Amino acid sequence: MPDTRRRAVNYLLxxxxxxxxxxxxxxxxxxxxxxxxxEAPVNEVTVPGAARMAPNSAxxxxxxxxxxxxxxxxxxxxxxxxxxxxxxxxxxxxxxxSQQIWCACHNGFYDLNGRVVSGPPPRPLDEFVVRxxxxxxxxxxRS
Amino acid sequence: MAIQTAKRWQVWLEERLGWDRVREFLAHKKVxxxxxxAWYYFGGITxxxxxxxxxxxxxxxxxxxxxxxxxxxxVQFIMTRVEFGWLxxxxxxxxxxxxxxTAFIHMFSVAFLRGWQRPRELxxxxxxxxxxxxxxxxxxxxxxxWNTTAYFATKVGTDLAGSVPFVGPGLARxxxxxxxxxGATLTRFxxxxxAVLPALTxxxxxLHLALVQRFGISTPPWLESRGDVPQMxxxxxxxxxxxxxxxxxxxxLGMLAALFPWPLGEKADPFAPAPAGIRxxxxxxxxxxxxxxxxxxxxxxxxxxAGLIGLGLLALWWAALPFWGVRPDGxxxxxxxxxxxxxxxxxxxxxxxxxxxx
Numbered sequence: 350m351p352d353t354r355r356r357a358v359n360y361l362l363x364x365x366x367x368x369x370x371x372x373x374x375x376x377x378x379x380x381x382x383x384x385x386x387x388e389a390p391v392n393e394v395t396v397p398g399a400a401r402m403a404p405n406s407a408x409x410x411x412x413x414x415x416x417x418x419x420x421x422x423x424x425x426x427x428x429x430x431x432x433x434x435x436x437x438x439x440x441x442x443x444x445x446x447s448q449q450i451w452c453a454c455h456n457g458f459y460d461l462n463g464r465v466v467s468g469p470p471p472r473p474l475d476e477f478v479v480r481x482x483x484x485x486x487x488x489x490x491r492s
Numbered sequence: 493m494a495i496q497t498a499k500r501w502q503v504w505l506e507e508r509l510g511w512d513r514v515r516e517f518l519a520h521k522k523v524x525x526x527x528x529x530a531w532y533y534f535g536g537i538t539x540x541x542x543x544x545x546x547x548x549x550x551x552x553x554x555x556x557x558x559x560x561x562x563x564x565x566x567v568q569f570i571m572t573r574v575e576f577g578w579l580x581x582x583x584x585x586x587x588x589x590x591x592x593x594t595a596f597i598h599m600f601s602v603a604f605l606r607g608w609q610r611p612r613e614l615x616x617x618x619x620x621x622x623x624x625x626x627x628x629x630x631x632x633x634x635x636x637x638w639n640t641t642a643y644f645a646t647k648v649g650t651d652l653a654g655s656v657p658f659v660g661p662g663l664a665r666x667x668x669x670x671x672x673x674x675g676a677t678l679t680r681f682x683x684x685x686x687a688v689l690p691a692l693t694x695x696x697x698x699l700h701l702a703l704v705q706r707f708g709i710s711t712p713p714w715l716e717s718r719g720d721v722p723q724m725x726x727x728x729x730x731x732x733x734x735x736x737x738x739x740x741x742x743x744x745l746g747m748l749a750a751l752f753p754w755p756l757g758e759k760a761d762p763f764a765p766a767p768a769g770i771r772x773x774x775x776x777x778x779x780x781x782x783x784x785x786x787x788x789x790x791x792x793x794x795x796x797x798a799g800l801i802g803l804g805l806l807a808l809w810w811a812a813l814p815f816w817g818v819r820p821d822g823x824x825x826x827x828x829x830x831x832x833x834x835x836x837x838x839x840x841x842x843x844x845x846x847x848x849x850x
Contacts (some may be wrong), residue, residue: 373742376576380551404705 388414390491399486407443410488416440416475417488418450422461429488430463431475441474450474504615519529521726522739524711529682529724531601532709533737535596539701540738542693544745545629548584549686556636557683560675563638564759571756582749588630592775595626596840601812601831606824608688608712613814615703618696625693630773638678638843639757644766645773646681647673652783654805655796673762713824771847779803781847810836 351352356447380419393415399419402408409432416432420443432440439454449466457468464473480487506512523532544685555574570577570670583803602608608616635646650673669676715721724730772780782803786795793801809816810832817829 370741376579377551379575380577380580381554382575384575386573 353382366425394488396486396488399481400484404450405445406446409440409442412477412488418474419441419479419486419488420450420461424446425485426483427479427481428461428463429477429479430459431477434470435465435472435474436470494534495613518727519706519725521708523709523726524715525722525724526712526715528601528605531597531606532604532730533734534598534601535704536734537737537741538591538594538598539697540741541587541594542697544587544742545584545591545813546690548580552584554688558636559616559762560638560677560678562757563636563678566614567637571753578753579746579749580754582754584747586748586752587745588633588740589774592626592630595623596775599623600833600837603689604830605710605712606817606829607693608814609713609818609824610814610822611711612703612707612710615700615707616814617811618703619699620698620807622693625689625696627775629685629689629693632689634683635678635681636685637757638760640764640767641757642769643673643760643762647679648772650677651775652796652800655794656800657793657797658795688773696707704796710816774844774848777847778843781843781850784850786827805812 354470357359357394380416388485392409394412394417396408396410396419396439399408400415402419402421404421405424407418409416410419410429418432418441420430421426422428428467434452434454434457436452436455436457441450441452441457441459444451450461450463451457452459452468452470455469457470458466459470459474460466462473463472463476476491478489478491502511523529544612552570554605555566555570555577557563567581567777570581574580602616602619631649633648635642650664650667653667654660656663665671667677667680668674669680711721771777779799783799788797789793813829813832816825818824
């Protein structure tokens with residue numbers, strides 16, 4: 350068989366095989382990517398029993414799929430921040446003795462405005478809006 | 493330039509990995525050519541299907557959840573939400589069934605082509621054990637979607653295991669992880685299916701393949717005695733044909749998965765009655781129907797006990813083929829071996845069909 354014809358046949362065979370292998374690997378590659386689970390967006394959460402929280406105490410509240418730290422600073426003053434540390438996503442906690450928000454993972458500190466005081470966090474905590482009406486406390490996203 | 497770089501890599505690796513010895517061996521490996529050569533592909537196809545099971549199994553592992561609360565839903569998620577999840581799962585189920593079929597074909601073709609004769613007795617024995625492991629894979633994997641059919645199939649299967657004399661009740665509790673089929677059974681079967689059985693299979697398969705390389709592909713004795721049997725070089729002739737067979741097998745799997753996707757069924761409910769017409773997977777049908785035919789008591793034994801003992805003895809006897817298939821002086825018991833093989837195939841096929849129809 351002349352060399353050019355052999356080369357043409359080899360080229361066709363080779364590219365055919367590569368195309369078929371690609372057709373096997375394509376579904377596998379798509380399979381590996383986790384499907385997006387559509388979440389119904391949550392914009393507001395009413396916190397049951399919040400009225401019974403003592404001043405200078407805090408609670409982590411479920412806001413859709415994310416944790417939110419609700420702080421009762423005083424009888425009438427409330428703050429709420431996303432409880433996910435901006436460093437490496439650990440969940441933070443409130444330290445009532447120093448009135449600071451603390452991340453146990455790498456010792457990051459935030460003040461009552463959510464701003465970084467010390468430690469590795471690069472950004473302030475996400476701020477949420479709290480509306481207290483009588484016994485009802487509602488946390489909402491900042492628009 | 494690229495070729496020179498490739499050659500340099502090859503030399504570097506060869507010095508360290510000793511590939512040249514493998515290449516030497518492969519260059520001399522030959523396959524006998526005769527009217528039965530086509531049967532030689534079935535071992536490789538079974539191996540290929542096992543590889544497919546490992547690959548698709550690992551992919552399924554990324555999404556499957558092995559608890560009674562979530563197993564069914566996770567399989568549903570794979571079938572409906574994950575991209576090509578339906579394809580991967582259906583290929584896994586179809587390939588499991590095809591692998592059992594090709595393993596049986598491989599075993600019977602080896603039996604008839606006398607590939608079990610000296611010095612290949614251990615190859616035969618390891619092969620029988622591998623068949624047992626394949627059936628165990630099928631039995632444990634079947635429960636994992638936690639649907640109604642699987643639940644009741646496992647109930648019956650473990651109950652049967654409990655009928656084995658002496659060790660029965662202990663064996664049933666060990667398999668079930670308790671006295672009933674529950675979430676504990678699912679977790680246990682999951683552990684068997686993805687860890688224990690693969691480990692055992694890898695070890696046994698290694699032995700089986702090593703023995704095949706050591707002794708080479710057997711030539712049927714009636715041809716060997718006649719003289720020069722034409723030989724095909726393994727590389728590239730047989731290997732390329734084998735790769736083609738594998739390619740066709742993969743295509744068949746894709747087609748089956750696309751045209752006949754594996755059903756999801758309904759989530760298992762222990763308090764719902766077993767569905768009408770329930771029966772085991774096809775590879776257990778012959779044994780199932782045989783047990784059904786037995787009268788409720790034989791001598792002092794219950795039918796399941798007697799049936800299991802009988803089937804167990806049959807399996808042991810078939811496994812011992814290399815030892816009773818030849819006379820002490822080395823001459824083969826031709827009629828006995830062929831007759832047994834034919835009767836076994838006849839029993840398996842007839843009773844499977846009957847089990848399916850009844």
